[in-house]
Amino acid sequence: MSRSLYKDTLNFLCSHSKHEIKGNHLRRLQVLAGMVSSCMLGKRSSLSCMSAAQEADGRQCESRIKQSKRWICSKWTDWDSFFAPYIYHLLGHLAKKGELVVIMDGSEVGRGCCALMLSAVWKGYAIPVVWTARKGPKGHFPDQMHTDLAALLWQLLSTLHPCRVVLLGDGEFDGPLLREWCQSRGWEYVLRTSLDRQVDCGGESARIDTLLPLIGRGGHIFLQYGCGASHAILWRKKGFEDPIPLLTNIDLGAMACKYYKRRFKIETLFRQLKSAGFQLHKSMVGCSERIQKLLIVVAMAFIFTFCIGIIVKKQPCQLVVGFLRFDRMQTMGCITVAQKALDAQSDLAYYIFSMLTKNFHDFLANGS
Numbered sequence: 358m359s360r361s362l363y364k365d366t367l368n369f370l371c372s373h374s375k376h377e378i379k380g381n382h383l384r385r386l387q388v389l390a391g392m393v394s395s396c397m398l399g400k401r402s403s404l405s406c407m408s409a410a411q412e413a414d415g416r417q418c419e420s421r422i423k424q425s426k427r428w429i430c431s432k433w434t435d436w437d438s439f440f441a442p443y444i445y446h447l448l449g450h451l452a453k454k455g456e457l458v459v460i461m462d463g464s465e466v467g468r469g470c471c472a473l474m475l476s477a478v479w480k481g482y483a484i485p486v487v488w489t490a491r492k493g494p495k496g497h498f499p500d501q502m503h504t505d506l507a508a509l510l511w512q513l514l515s516t517l518h519p520c521r522v523v524l525l526g527d528g529e530f531d532g533p534l535l536r537e538w539c540q541s542r543g544w545e546y547v548l549r550t551s552l553d554r555q556v557d558c559g560g561e562s563a564r565i566d567t568l569l570p571l572i573g574r575g576g577h578i579f580l581q582y583g584c585g586a587s588h589a590i591l592w593r594k595k596g597f598e599d600p601i602p603l604l605t606n607i608d609l610g611a612m613a614c615k616y617y618k619r620r621f622k623i624e625t626l627f628r629q630l631k632s633a634g635f636q637l638h639k640s641m642v643g644c645s646e647r648i649q650k651l652l653i654v655v656a657m658a659f660i661f662t663f664c665i666g667i668i669v670k671k672q673p674c675q676l677v678v679g680f681l682r683f684d685r686m687q688t689m690g691c692i693t694v695a696q697k698a699l700d701a702q703s704d705l706a707y708y709i710f711s712m713l714t715k716n717f718h719d720f721l722a723n724g725s
Contacts, residue, residue, distance in 0.1 A: 366394045
């Protein structure tokens, strides 16, 4: 049984790489494997913490910090070469099931940077797929950045089995450019909008929130083509204080509302990438291009840890009592369960990861 996260990670990266495994590309994969495995063990995304997690002495730690810095500064370490070939397999699995739900949102990361991310919903969680970053505090990205990011995913999906794609987003993404782009590519969308949005109410224009008395304390009202080529929905869900206005090209209002409930899963993803998982918000990296490359490391560590947690939660009581209480395990998130197993240096966690990296396609096929 392998007890090395680094070796198993490197074997996985090499076996699924789209480039020939030699020379500089091999060296970059080796550095990436070290960073990913250290991020999983140390639960930190700062370069110094990732290097310290490899249990090196002082000189080795400094050397690994320099290697990591060179990796995130290199012009050769991009999403297309070092993340797309690996997320491709997960997206292919989801595409074969006939539907892919993706969520777009932004969050502050690193030192003074903000990331715009598209994630895919899998097993009730949002999984990072593609992203971009810019310098500055959290705020609205330009509409063109929204469509550019969606286009990257569209190019990746164009080589996979055709499937239904549903894009979800909050009020930042309700601009006409993204909606027109989705319409032209055959994507469906459900995007939150503002309560003062002007909509067509039977030939008259009015703010969408003026329809609130018509839905009472729960339910929704559907306006076909209420906003140009988009349908407008005003939805009040029981337990929500404020109504939710939506724009969509889905012809059934109830279905659109049901999809929009999944949008909040990306909030959980950002929380796990940051305060509840890998402390991405505490990284001192302050360059947007370098943050984009650091996100490759953190996203890969997140996915591996998540998969370990999925499998650990299926194990019988006697195999997990050494590192967590079985009666609480089912209420814990997959990331938390996996991190507890790794913290305890559980043989079970190392064995699961070793088997996972060798049989990832079987895991996707059998663990749907």
